Amino acid sequence: MTISTDNPGFFDLVGNVRAMRRLKPDHVPQALLDKVLEAGVQAPSGMNTQPWAFVVLRERAAKSWFAERYQAAIDSRFVGADVAGKTNSSFARQWAAVEYQKEHMAEYPLLVLVCGKRDWPFKVPKDQRVGLAPPNYGAVYPCVQNILLACRAVGLGAALTTMHQVFEEELHARFSIPEDYGVVVTIPIGYPLGKFGPVSRKPAREVTYYNGWGKQ
Numbered sequence: 607m608t609i610s611t612d613n614p615g616f617f618d619l620v621g622n623v624r625a626m627r628r629l630k631p632d633h634v635p636q637a638l639l640d641k642v643l644e645a646g647v648q649a650p651s652g653m654n655t656q657p658w659a660f661v662v663l664r665e666r667a668a669k670s671w672f673a674e675r676y677q678a679a680i681d682s683r684f685v686g687a688d689v690a691g692k693t694n695s696s697f698a699r700q701w702a703a704v705e706y707q708k709e710h711m712a713e714y715p716l717l718v719l720v721c722g723k724r725d726w727p728f729k730v731p732k733d734q735r736v737g738l739a740p741p742n743y744g745a746v747y748p749c750v751q752n753i754l755l756a757c758r759a760v761g762l763g764a765a766l767t768t769m770h771q772v773f774e775e776e777l778h779a780r781f782s783i784p785e786d787y788g789v790v791v792t793i794p795i796g797y798p799l800g801k802f803g804p805v806s807r808k809p810a811r812e813v814t815y816y817n818g819w820g821k822q
């Protein structure tokens with residue numbers, strides 16, 4: 607799917623929201639960020655509880671603090687990641703972009719921490735609810751996808767990242783995030799260095815069954 611206009615229709619847009627990890631450091635106007643986050647909060651949530659909140663990092667000191675820990679998290683989790691010998695693979699291309707993101711995290715104009723209020727799933731009985739409940743992922747992810755779509759619609763690049771969970775406790779302390787919220791996703795946002803392009807996915811037909819699993 608290729609986008610032909612500056613004001614793409616929904617089906618053009620949805621097929622062109624690739625993870626954009628190479629971003630310019632240029633300032634993003636507040637009005638654009640407002641528009642994008644406003645799209646985020648149009649998402650559905652159980653009983654319309656709207657269990658999301660955003661912490662936007664835009665001061666250099668805050669972003670550098672985050673970037674330092676993000677880099678360490680990636681390096682500690684992907685020691686010796688096997689990319690050698692796969693230089694032409696899509697994995698190697700994606701890994702190069704992840705490395706770029708890791709190196710440039712502090713330079714991106716905006717890092718948006720999308721937080722979700724903690725909420726026990728119904729299937730966990732009350733007497734088994736020990737410790738902190740998980741954040742309400744089910745509601746936060748539609749909000750995140752709206753944000754990614756809105757970024758694409760206004761010409762901003764964005765990428766969904768989750769590595770912050772390695773240092774989430776520190777993140778809470780540094781930015782005064784209350785305990786009853788979890789940080790679900792961090793989205794670096796900025797103007798793209800490269801071009802937008804189509805995503806690569808299996809057709810829905812390949813993963814759709816009728817009247818029972820495996821029946822196409």
Ligand SMILES: Cc1cc2nc3c(=O)[nH]c(=O)nc-3n(C[C@H](O)[C@H](O)[C@H](O)COP(=O)(O)O)c2cc1C
Nearest residue numbers: 623624625626700704707765766767768769805806
């Ligand atoms: C639950 C989830 C977690 C993800 N975590 C990360 C992440 O930590 N870092 C990252 O660069 N991308 C992350 N992504 C983005 C995926 O890597 C990306 O969407 C996928 O590889 C497809 O690439 P594309 O969106 O460019 O087509 C995540 C996506 C999802 C849905």
